[in-house]
Amino acid sequence: METIFDWLKKKKIACHDRKRMMEAFTHSSYVNEHKKQTHDNERLEFMGDAVLQVWSSEKLFKLEPELSEGKMTTLRAQLVCEEALAEYSRKLKLGRFLRLGIGEEKTGGRNRDSILADMFEAFLGALYLDQGMAAVDIILEEVLTPMITSPKSELVIDYKTRLQEYVQSDTRKNVHYELVKMSGPSNQPTFDVIVLLDDIILGKGSGQSKKRAEQMAAKDAFEKMVK
Known part of the structure; x- marks a missing residue:
């Protein structure tokens, strides 16, 4: 069975402090059930959040043409939101290394x-403390840079805001989601959502989270309305 250290080796990333790296993948529920494990990933999450903010800010600052x-x-807020971070974790298949409590x-x-996003930030924090920004760069170039360079990325475009602005340009009414x-x-549910204006269905969407389903419903509605 592949470990996080095997995975990092394939990326040509060394890891000196294995204990800290394991903490990055340790949820509080696991600590509660394993008393010998004294630390969860919350402190590393704090560090990773700071690293992510600096990395993404520099990347956006250097874009041409200037923003x-x-x-x-x-754009930074959209790139580092919970939903986006969870998606990066899924693309890298990091969730299999997560240590969770039974419940x-x-x-x-x-x-x-929420758990995948926190884990991703903790992973970046552990990576930075162990190897510095160069190792962090290897990971973020793979999953975050494509989101910056692809203007049509669904993770970056906030379709809910776009749809609301479009609707309010013609009427003061608000859309709502059901x-x-x-x-x-239960461990991998699919949510189906509709977006309505009054009682009229404007669009439908599905996703692995309610937020993602709402975004996809908004995308469906927005694209229909602007044709």
Whole structure:
């Protein structure tokens, strides 16, 4: 069975402090059930958040053509939001290394956006403390840079805001979202959402989180309305 250290070796990244790296993948629920494990990944998450902010800020600052301060702020917020970080974790398949308590595992924690996002930040924190920014750069170039360079990326475009702005350009009414169905296993559910204006369905969307489903419903509606 592949370990995080095997995975890092394939990326040509060394790891000197293995204990700290394991902490990055240790959820508080695991610590609660294993008293010999004294630390979860919350402190490393704090460090990783700072590293991520600096890395993404520098990347956006150096873009050509230059972006305004407001545009950089908005884009950075979208690139480092919980949903985006969870998606980076999924693309790298880091969730398999996560250490969870039995209860959290049974309730689908291994695929929960909040847990995956926190783990990703903790991983970056551990990586930075162990190897510096060069190792962090290897990881973020793989998953975050494509989101910056692809202007049509669904992770970066906030379709809910775009749809609301488009609707309010013609009317002062607000759209609203309704969850119509949740299917699949508890550890990997699929959410089906509709977006409505008054009682009219403007669009439909599905996703592995309610937020993602709402974004996809907004995308469906927005693209129909601007044709």
